[in-house]
Amino acid sequence: MTVVRNLIKIIVPIIIVAGFFFIMSNFKHTQTLSLAEEKRIKEYTSLIQQAKAKEEDKTQILSLSSVAALGKGSAGEEVKVVQKSLGLNPDGFFGLQTEQAVKEFQMKNGYTADGVVGPQTWDALVNTSKNAEGTAESTSNSL
Secondary structure, three states: OHHHHHHHHHHHHHHHHHHHHHHHHOOOOOOOOOHHHHHHHHHHHHHHHHHHHHHHHHHHHHHHOOOOOEOOOOEOHHHHHHHHHOOOOOOOEOOHHHHHHHHHHHHHOOOOOOOOEOHHHHHHHHHHHHHHHHHHHHHHHHO
């Protein structure tokens, strides 16, 4: 009789553990998110991507501030950075539209509106991008 009891003491816990794992393997371990949670995750991801893009733009502007003056007829990555900073569609060619936007920016910031991006205009672009980031950060923090 003691042999049977000892055998039952050994087999019963094994059966219980095996049953537990069998039952648990039949449950799906996925959690579904509500629409509001999915929306918040997408918004968060979008904000992170925007912050990374702004940081890259700021780095480009700061590194390009040592570039010689850019004016009508200039082309390249430097022109794209200027166009992005001015809110234009960056095509990399300093044409009439870019020149006009630079002149408006220069007049707005108290510089001679010659349409040429020289050291003073570069500095103003850098300061404007820093101020825009600060405003965006304070706005997102208040939400």
